[in-house]
Amino acid sequence: MKNYITYSLIILVLLGRPSEAAEDRGLEVFGDKLLNAIEIFTALSNYPVRYLPDPNISYKEIYQKKVVMDSVQYPRETLKFMKGDCDDLSALYSSCLESIGIRTAFVVVPEHIFIIFDTGIHQRNQDVISYDKASYIVRDNYIWLPVEITELGNSFQSAWSKGIEEMRRGTESGNMEIIDVQKGWERYPPVALPPEDIPLKVSDKDQILAKLEKEILGINNYREDTFNSLVSKYKEEIEKRPNNVQIRNNLGIVYGKRGYDLAIKEFEEVLRIDKYNPSVLNNMGNIYALKGKVTEANEYYRKAKELDPDDGGINFNLGIASFLIGDEEGALRMLQEALESFPTMEEASNVLGFELIRKEDVYLKGGPGKISKEEVKQLLEEALKKLPSEKEKKGEVKRALTFFGGTRGADLSQATDLSWLLYWKE
Secondary structure (H helix, E strand, O other): OOOOOOHHHHHHHHHOOHHHHHHHHOOHHHOHHHHHHHHHHHHHHHOOOEEOOOOOOOHHHHHHHOOOOOOOOOHHHHHHHOEEOHHHHHHHHHHHHHOOOOOEEEEEEOOEEEEEEEEEEEHHHHHHOOOOHHHOEEEOOEEEEEEOHHHEOEOHHHHHHHHHHHHHHHHHHOOOEEEEHHHHHHHOOOOOOOOOOOOOOOOOHHHHHHHHHHHHHHHHHHHHHHHHHHHHHHHHHHHHOOOOHHHHHHHHHHHHOOOOHHHHHHHHHHHHHOOOOHHHHHHHHHHHHHOOOHHHHHHHHHHHHHHOOOOHHHHHHHHHHHHHOOOHHHHHHHHHHHHHOOOEHHHHHHHHOOOOOOOOOEOOOOOOOOOOHHHHHHHHHHHHHOOOOOEOOOOOEOOOOOOOOOOOHHHOOOOHHHHHHOOOOO
């Protein structure tokens, strides 16, 4: 599957990069991987590729009869015939995604098989997709979405929703297996097949791009629904227990990533109950940083640090604040201290949302695995490339391309981009 299909690349060339289409429509917040996955699903549906039970033997029969042999089509065969059963379609969609660098895995549940794929969105920023933790799974610190690929011809959102149902069914049955495709390659190398000409036609580019826009707007509406549901849940809990600091803080974080006033109200209420709460002091600092009041933000961060000196995330925010006022050396120093406060780089990645550089090293402060200034820069630059962004009302895209490549702090978006970069302490 690794080498013998490049049809997804053809689809993207014919349609144009989905990130460009999304940028034109204000949808780039979801990131390239998710947009690519949705566009390929939409293009295959429009081709059209459809689900058809195997005329010889279905996956359900294989499962029930414990048959070990099945006629699984090569992806190019499925494209040629424009139909396949659940295993054929799963192989096709997985191949399309893997060929453009999107990791996938097969999920085997009783009588069925479907796939999950890596959205490239760190679990720290899962709210970009959904506020409902049951709507995705976390693997290797990243958000993976389940897709019921037999839904080709319907919406991607329908395929995602059915995938969630299948994941729940597999979990409840206690009989579910996840098979990582790339690990499978280690045991079963790709098959070398002779060339075969399969004319791939995209019948209506504008129609597919319109469907793509509709899909992503639908996902955004779903995200709003899960936001409202979570807020209602927190409010109900607060009515029952108005002095519950944890719930008020959690609600403040949810508000804080989207606005200021409601978040400030919740944080101030917590500080009235517990004025020495380091979580809320840190999060209040985030609100002031988002409002562009970096001096006030620094004051809150330093108070939080005094109360919880071992929390690397607070040092991380202090580093960001230092950068915003133009103190690059101070920023690097604080960020380096933040990373070194974690016992391992893997844990730092989990909390702060960075890619791993040296997973095997221990980053105890002053220890043998001390991180270098160059690595700090590299981590931050990579993190900022993946930040979600949105269009300003005047139509110009807010974008933070690099952190230390000459970009001034004032150029960094202090609304959407910064809210996803800062560390919110629960």
